[in-house]
Amino acid sequence: MGTILIHCQWLISMAEGQAPIHDAYLKIVDDKIAEVGQWQEAMIEPGAEVIEAQDKLVMPGLINTHTHAAMVLFRSLADDLALDSWLKEKIWPLEEKLTPEDVYAGTRLAICEMLRSGITTFADMYFFMDEVARAVEESGIRAVLARGLLGAGPEAEKKLEEAIETGKKWKGKAEGRITTMLGPHAPYTVPPEFLRQVVAASRHYQLPLHIHVAETRNELEEISKEYSKRPVAYLAEHGVFSRPVLLAHGVWLDEGEISFLSRQKVAVAHNPASNLKLASGIAPVAKMLQEGLLVSLGTDGAASNNRLDLFAEMRLASLLHKVANQDPTVLSAETALKMGTINGAHALGLAEQIGSLEPEKKADLIMIDLNQSHLTPCLNPVSLLVYAARGSDVTDVMVNGEWLVQAGKITKWDESEVIKAAARTAADLLKR
């Protein structure tokens, strides 16, 4: 791989306390960041490749901490419905018909969309995870995979066995780009006995948990009717928070729960677009941040978003919580950018490797073309990224020291082939 020097107009490293650097350079050796600094201080060794990118901004790759990648196959299929009927009447019956090949085709499409909009790592909860892992391995992207778990009895136990297999088999694979978790779906789909089995497996195999919690008011009512308690108390009773937890949504958390989760070092994946589209509610993110809870960003599946674009989520999160609190200072551009990068790395247990551009971390970075009307002038690059930039402004993407997108083109796959195959799969699925 060798040594690469990128000379760029702006560099945002997201390292603690480091301001954006104008006329900067970034030195990459093999798969790692070696140096970051002012271009005039760069030492160019013989044999190093110099990339002149003076129209570009370089920043860490974005980290999507909650999605169901293959659900891109259901994009625009069932919109404008409540979560309950959307899931039970539309999505679950179709998911019953999915084959491993379908999930592979869908995941490839999702990876193309994510890479092209600057997402370099995603946390996925789905099924046929061997196929998801295969797509991740081929594409060069980084991912944290969890097989979704729900139900009860022998069928659920079979899923848990699969999940453990996936967890063991893929952990650390694809040059270390794949890590794994267990994915108990949600309090209302995982009954107590099975939940305890999942927690026991999580401890035994050292796999963190990725779970939807307090997503809708309906969930609150269902859990309270069934167990006379709130979802967080239900999960706590069965030991969930004795393990590292990536908690998706948390829309209906109260203050006591927020401070409890903060003490338990739980990481939240906030999915503003999905919560708005399904009318689930507005997560109390300002309160979470005040209480020191770690908040990252997710797109959720494309069936409830319908984009896999973390630039859109950063902007939306920032705007949504300003108006929800009637306070424009409540979620700054800088906070939104942290949620999309370094907080995501912490949420996935990968902060030592990714989330910021610092020496010794993996070279996961993106370049944004600043030479565009909607990105001019660049008076404050952080504000510009959160409030004005779009996923489509990303021109180049590197993961693990390897270029996966160059000048807007996916390097490892023929994107038009991926698009055709996914469109064919989706059409075919509806006819089954």
Ligand code: NI
């Ligand atoms: Ni979800």
